[in-house]
Amino acid sequence: MPTADRHTAHSPVTLDRREGPYGEVVLRERGDDFEIIANGCFLMDTADGRSERLLIDAALAALPAGRPDPAVLIGGLGVGFSLSHAAAEPRWGRIAVVEREQAIIDWHRGGPLARITGAALADPRTEILATDLVAYLRTTTDRYDALCLDIDNGPDWTVTDDNTSLYSPAGLADCRERLNPGGVLAVWSAQPSADFEQALRNAGFSWVRTEEVHVARGVPDVVHLALRSA
Template sequence: MSLPPPAGPGPKYAAAESEILDRRHGPYGEVALRRQGGRLQIIANGCFLMDTSDGRSERLLVRAARTELLRVGPPARAPRLLIGGLGVGFSLIEAAAEPSWGRISVVEREEAVIDWHRSGPLGSLSARALADPRTELLHADLLDQLRGRARPLPDGGYDALCLDIDNGPDWTVTEGNDALYSPAGLAACAAALAPGGVLAVWSARPSPNFEEAMRNSGFSGVRTEEVAVVRGVPDAVHLAVKPA
């Protein structure tokens, strides 16, 4: 996810006509898929969440988690990955392009987003990744899955959790999403991870307070990687390891 530039990267962006392709009302409010120029955008409760224009930071989320897992010491089996949030699909696409991952589980609570990938416009991006036999798409709330309420956790836990929920820890636009970034949410992440597993969290901006919260929750090796954007503060990926 990323915040849109105030006026777009240029006059063409600002002048592009927009079209609502679908709009749904669900338990978490309104979610819409919009086309503007050549981009597809997801809008939640009237607030821009993400689009198909870039995806560098969403891809980094998965790539950095794998690099950190290799540094710590990968498990003997193929590592199991859980991606929190399907979005426009960039994180899943990055994961499916890497043959070393084992099971790739993606949790998405918005049924509309799943539909837009399975039978809608976003399928042009994600169809191959969704068809990968390692991919498992779960329609559930992420915290429910972390606690094993949606589907039982794999034996021994996940080896990497890549979370791309809302706009990250400092600003959530959907009620309830901030619970994921609370001490209880971080405890659920730790419980779902295998010893030595990696937690990677996407954020619309670097968050020193969230880094401290990760340390206070018992994670080690906390660090942040940044991705420059056209305007404003950079996107960030916060990384941490569950001690073995």
């Protein structure tokens, strides 16, 4: 969820505001871009989708060569860059997206964000799962070749307090269990975290590494990567 250097030339216009089970979520338009705000916290906008695309590309590149039709789970629909990028790649098989905010799903299905994800949502490989990611990982029996997670501003900066459990030993164990052998976990973050890298190793993941996406100011956005051993 990149905190891009947002231009102030245009004042934001609120397109929709909803109260849901996790608090307030707002869709704003600023010039040519959209912004999503949750409980007063800026989550993401459409100004620059490089890191969301890296999340998908890095996961696919990390998979063992020759794996047919790998299944990917995207945690967080957001502004839709990750989904659209995955759907544009014919090598992916099933593309499942977990999103707990019904408002965000509505904004993509016939709302203002449909211009970003309309084609991806029409792709027969795509499935939207309207549920909480943490609960889904804990209870589902489905397995994936890649988990691409982008529901917070990073392991050290969560949108809601209950999301912290995703990055706990139990949460990472759930992630590992949901991966097929040789599968990859990719986690977006607004800043690097050596502590999270160590937590991944402690949870039994291998090939732990971090890829950076440089931004105009401040620390780079990153994608944390780790593999479930075959």
